[in-house]
Amino acid sequence: MAFPTMDRRAAVSRLLAARDGALVVTGLGSPSYDVHAAGDADDNYYLWGAMGGAALTGLGLAQAQRDKRVMVITGDGEMLMAFGALATISVAGPTNLDIIVLDNQHFGETGMQSSHTGRGIGLDKVAAAAGFAETAELRTLEQVDALAGRLREPAQGPRLFVLKITAENLPRSLPPRDATFVKNRFRAQLGLSTC
Amino acid sequence: MTVAEATSSGGMARDLATEWPLELYDVLKAADIRQMSYVPDAGHSTLIQLFGQDEAVTTNVLTTEEEGIAIATGAWLGGERSVVLMQSSGVGNCINMLSLPVQTRTPLLMLVTMRGEWAEFNPWQVPMGQATEAALQAIGVTVLRAETGAELVETVAQAAGMAFDADQQIAVLIGQRLLGKKKW
Numbered sequence: 118m119a120f121p122t123m124d125r126r127a128a129v130s131r132l133l134a135a136r137d138g139a140l141v142v143t144g145l146g147s148p149s150y151d152v153h154a155a156g157d158a159d160d161n162y163y164l165w166g167a168m169g170g171a172a173l174t175g176l177g178l179a180q181a182q183r184d185k186r187v188m189v190i191t192g193d194g195e196m197l198m199a200f201g202a203l204a205t206i207s208v209a210g211p212t213n214l215d216i217i218v219l220d221n222q223h224f225g226e227t228g229m230q231s232s233h234t235g236r237g238i239g240l241d242k243v244a245a246a247a248g249f250a251e252t253a254e255l256r257t258l259e260q261v262d263a264l265a266g267r268l269r270e271p272a273q274g275p276r277l278f279v280l281k282i283t284a285e286n287l288p289r290s291l292p293p294r295d296a297t298f299v300k301n302r303f304r305a306q307l308g309l310s311t312c
Numbered sequence: 313m314t315v316a317e318a319t320s321s322g323g324m325a326r327d328l329a330t331e332w333p334l335e336l337y338d339v340l341k342a343a344d345i346r347q348m349s350y351v352p353d354a355g356h357s358t359l360i361q362l363f364g365q366d367e368a369v370t371t372n373v374l375t376t377e378e379e380g381i382a383i384a385t386g387a388w389l390g391g392e393r394s395v396v397l398m399q400s401s402g403v404g405n406c407i408n409m410l411s412l413p414v415q416t417r418t419p420l421l422m423l424v425t426m427r428g429e430w431a432e433f434n435p436w437q438v439p440m441g442q443a444t445e446a447a448l449q450a451i452g453v454t455v456l457r458a459e460t461g462a463e464l465v466e467t468v469a470q471a472a473g474m475a476f477d478a479d480q481q482i483a484v485l486i487g488q489r490l491l492g493k494k495k496w
Contacts, residue, residue, distance in 0.1 A: 164412070
């Protein structure tokens with residue numbers, strides 16, 4: 118039985134339209150392209166590598182910027198590589214960190230091989246078991262609209278939401294690959310020195 | 313031991329051969345460290361305890377060392393300085409994640425307690441211990457070493473300057489000879 122999935126670009130675009138000052142960190146591959154396609158911004162921090170690092174980069178940022186909300190947008194493969202990070206983030210307990218997993222159940226960048234989430238692993242359930250304050254699996258854009266509103270409300274702890282997206286390779290929308298440029302641009306919008 | 317007790321030398325100069333962890337804490341505080349993450353090691357236990365009691369510092373216990381590299385990168389993005397504590401065996405876990413601070417030229421300060429190089433009882437510690445320095449250098453991290461308490465304190469103080477003022481990725485290796493033989 119096929120469950121419904123949603124268009125990834127539309128989902129990300131709706132979340133970002135309602136970001137309301139949230140700082141955004143993206144996981145390598147398609148999530149970085151999706152966020153870039155929704156509109157490049159100084160407060161986007163794109164990863165092009167360091168697989169497994171997106172959620173934890175978000176944690177360090179959230180701990181340094183407690184008055185701002187941090188939204189990590191990453192894929193199922195990237196989050197699977199950071200399985201232990203769910204324990205680390207739960208123990209840290211930030212109330213300003215939300216993780217959005219764009220879950221197409223495949224390693225889309227490398228030939229659409231099936232990932233663990235297509236074989237029974239629910240990252241929202243893993244996060245819930247680890248003690249995240251709020252978790253859910255979403256399958257429609259209407260649910261994403263509701264989530265966008267809920268994300269603007271105060272959280273009791275870290276939150277993780279799995280968005281079941283259609284497995285397809287869309288035209289790439291490439292963020293800058295100059296890592297120091299993206300870093301310095303991001304720090305500058307926070308009023309921080311750029312070396 | 314509390315932070316106040318540990319950091320009060322009562323006007324007496326510390327014996328850095330044994331009290332280097334207390335001095336390291338002071339050095340890292342003077343460097344404005346605001347986040348500390350770690351996979352524990354006996355050699356780091358005093359620092360872990362002191363930072364854990366320090367309300368001005370956010371500490372993260374990690375499931376694997378590479379997590380600390382990403383957290384440190386995020387901390388700097390948000391304007392805070394951090395330090396990552398691990399044992400030499402953990403360096404191997406960090407290699408690909410180190411491409412993040414290396415490629416983004418983000419300050420990184422790692423303190424690595426060495427195993428597998430001096431009076432080592434456990435042969436399983438030797439391969440990674442012997443590979444630690446070469447592995448770090450191969451991915452582009454600058455490696456400094458200290459063999460005495462006094463040397464370590466001085467090395468960490470200047471490593472912090474190099475990391476945070478010159479945007480470098482620095483690992484300070486703490487020699488196993490300095491840490492002493494593990495009791496079995």
